[in-house]
Amino acid sequence: MRKCxxxxxxxxxxxxxxxxxxxxxxxxxxxxxxxxxxIKHQELNLSVILxxxxxxxxxxxxxxxxxxxxxxxxxxxxxxxxxxxLGCPRDYKVFQKPxxxxxxxxxxxxxxxxxIPPHASRNASVQAELMELRQKLREAIDIEAYEEAAxxxxxxxQKETSG
Amino acid sequence: MNLDSLTHxxxxxxxxxGPESDIVVSSRIRLARNLSSFPxxxxxxxxxxxxxxxxxxxxxxxxxxxxxxxHYLNVGALSPLDRQLLVExxxxxxxxxxxEGPRGxxxxxxxxxxxxxxxxxxxxxxxxxxxxxxxxxxxEIDRLDDALEQKxxxxxxxxxxxLTACPTNVGTGMRASVMLHLPALVLKKEIEKVxxxxxxxxxxxxxxxxxGSRASGDFYQISNQVTLGKSETAILTEIRSVIPQIIQYxxxxxxxxxxxxxxxxHDRVSRAYGTLKSATMMTSEETMDLLxxxxxxxxxxxxxxxxxxxxxxxxxxxxxxxxxxxxGQALDGEERNSARARYLRARLRExxxxxx
Numbered sequence: 302m303r304k305c306x307x308x309x310x311x312x313x314x315x316x317x318x319x320x321x322x323x324x325x326x327x328x329x330x331x332x333x334x335x336x337x338x339x340i341k342h343q344e345l346n347l348s349v350i351l352x353x354x355x356x357x358x359x360x361x362x363x364x365x366x367x368x369x370x371x372x373x374x375x376x377x378x379x380x381x382x383x384x385x386x387l388g389c390p391r392d393y394k395v396f397q398k399p400x401x402x403x404x405x406x407x408x409x410x411x412x413x414x415x416x417i418p419p420h421a422s423r424n425a426s427v428q429a430e431l432m433e434l435r436q437k438l439r440e441a442i443d444i445e446a447y448e449e450a451a452x453x454x455x456x457x458x459q460k461e462t463s464g
Numbered sequence: 465m466n467l468d469s470l471t472h473x474x475x476x477x478x479x480x481x482g483p484e485s486d487i488v489v490s491s492r493i494r495l496a497r498n499l500s501s502f503p504x505x506x507x508x509x510x511x512x513x514x515x516x517x518x519x520x521x522x523x524x525x526x527x528x529x530x531x532x533x534x535h536y537l538n539v540g541a542l543s544p545l546d547r548q549l550l551v552e553x554x555x556x557x558x559x560x561x562x563x564e565g566p567r568g569x570x571x572x573x574x575x576x577x578x579x580x581x582x583x584x585x586x587x588x589x590x591x592x593x594x595x596x597x598x599x600x601x602x603x604e605i606d607r608l609d610d611a612l613e614q615k616x617x618x619x620x621x622x623x624x625x626x627l628t629a630c631p632t633n634v635g636t637g638m639r640a641s642v643m644l645h646l647p648a649l650v651l652k653k654e655i656e657k658v659x660x661x662x663x664x665x666x667x668x669x670x671x672x673x674x675x676g677s678r679a680s681g682d683f684y685q686i687s688n689q690v691t692l693g694k695s696e697t698a699i700l701t702e703i704r705s706v707i708p709q710i711i712q713y714x715x716x717x718x719x720x721x722x723x724x725x726x727x728x729x730h731d732r733v734s735r736a737y738g739t740l741k742s743a744t745m746m747t748s749e750e751t752m753d754l755l756x757x758x759x760x761x762x763x764x765x766x767x768x769x770x771x772x773x774x775x776x777x778x779x780x781x782x783x784x785x786x787x788x789x790x791x792g793q794a795l796d797g798e799e800r801n802s803a804r805a806r807y808l809r810a811r812l813r814e815x816x817x818x819x820x
Contacts, residue, residue: 373503374503374504374507375507376507384506385630386504386506386507386584386629386630387504387507387628387629387630387631388503388504388506388507389502389503389504389507390498390500390504390619390621390627393621393623393624393627393634394621400631403631404624404631404634404692407631407632407690407692408635408690408691408692408693409690409693410635410690410692410693410694411623411692411693412623412624412692412693413621413622413623413624413625413626413634413635413636413692413693414635414693414694414695414698415625415635415636415694415695415696415697415698416606416609416625416626416636416695416696417620417622418609418613418618418620418626419610419613420613420614431500431501432500432501432502432503435501435502435512435515439509439511439512
């Protein structure tokens with residue numbers, strides 16, 4: 302008898318995921334699969350299954366990976382693994398390596414093909430800078446440093462229109 | 465924009481016309497977009513979400529869509545009933561309705577365009593059309609996307625395309641879907657075969673209200689899964705080529721049913737119609753199932769009292785929020801079931817007498 306990989310009780314639910322021809326099997330007991338909302342009223346909950354899947358495949362959590370943190374939004378790679386959602390656009394660069402493996406499993410591709418925003422290519426570094434400035438502005442307001450806040454606000458406006 | 469006046473019309477997705485509308489109820493494309501200089505919604509503070517909303521609201525209300533004007537609704541300020549109404553009309557997602565914090569939606573009055581703010585991504589653009597009309601949806605949403613991109617900086621990278629909070633949407637950020645009414649394939653128990661074939665080519669099948677919802681009323685949404693590594697045109701071509709086959713299967717199943725078991729089918733349709741006309745308690749679920757049989761009956765000329773437009777209107781008006789808005793008061797489950805039955809009896813009597 303298979304054991305539930307969450308709690309060790311006898312498993313009666315098998316989740317098989319096939320991505321890019323690779324099969325992975327996970328076993329859960331009735332209770333845990335309901336708790337994980339894998340099954341709900343006899344029906345499949347796609348988004349939850351997807352998240353479980355992301356959790357499994359991102360796997361291979363070496364210490365190095367686990368410590369990876371985005372300097373812009375502060376999300377840790379482990380947090381992404383647990384939640385299945387990234388924290389900001391920059392994460393795609395910061396987590397590029399492990400993400401590519403995941404993207405390959407989801408989409409069987411790792412490069413965008415298709416529409417490019419016609420007005421794009423506004424300097425990416427300006428955008429990263431804008432995000433940092435907004436963060437500083439928030440902090441300045443929090444500590445009631447209003448002169449600094451006003452200066453930052455003007456700077457943001459200026460960057461926004463020229464960026 | 466007056467939500468009460470919306471309540472009385474069937475809404476774009478159930479208008480009941482457009483190409484192949486006996487089987488294809490509606491077509492829809494949505495694009496996930498994010499601002500480049502803010503964290504994604506799940507990582508944004510309440511302050512940042514408010515800032516994002518203000519920033520986008522200003523630009524969305526002034527946006528030149530090249531078509532209908534957009535009206536911005538602050539979703540947090542709407543009553544739970546109005547939020548549910550917008551979900552039933554497919555104008556916002558359940559997730560946006562039930563979320564917390566600053567969030568909103570910009571809508572066109574004719575309900576073809578809806579742009580959600582602070583859902584899973586900063587922006588979720590949607591264009592909806594009655595019938596099988598993916599090309600028209602794409603033309604409109606592509607133009608809308610361009611117009612918006614003139615005003616805001618999208619998070620975009622050459623390698624991964626449009627950057628989204630969930631890696632399942634990255635790349636084109638596009639989900640194209642077609643809502644089908646497939647009662648004959650369900651009756652003939654052939655629907656599973658269709659699903660398996662679709663899954664093999666990486667298309668997803670969902671119920672009426674998207675992820676995780678049951679396929680009530682025999683309505684199924686078919687959409688692309690892959691968003692990275694394929695162009696928008698390629699994705700649309702894939703869906704566009706598979707839908708006519710499903711339409712064909714459904715038509716064949718309908719023909720087979722009328723040929724092999726016309727009496728049984730006629731009986732089923734008449735019973736459904738009879739129950740709707742006379743029951744005194746009616747759940748939303750049962751109403752959907754019975755209306756599905758009635759809709760099939762009308763399409764096969766087994767029922768002559770009703771038009772498809774009228775059946776579609778009943779689908780919409782018997783949804784919980786619509787029903788309560790039409791009646792003008794909040795009702796709990798049991799009261800609602802009795803009010804729904806009363807509404808159906810009165811409306812079907814009215815519709816029947818109009819034709820005679």
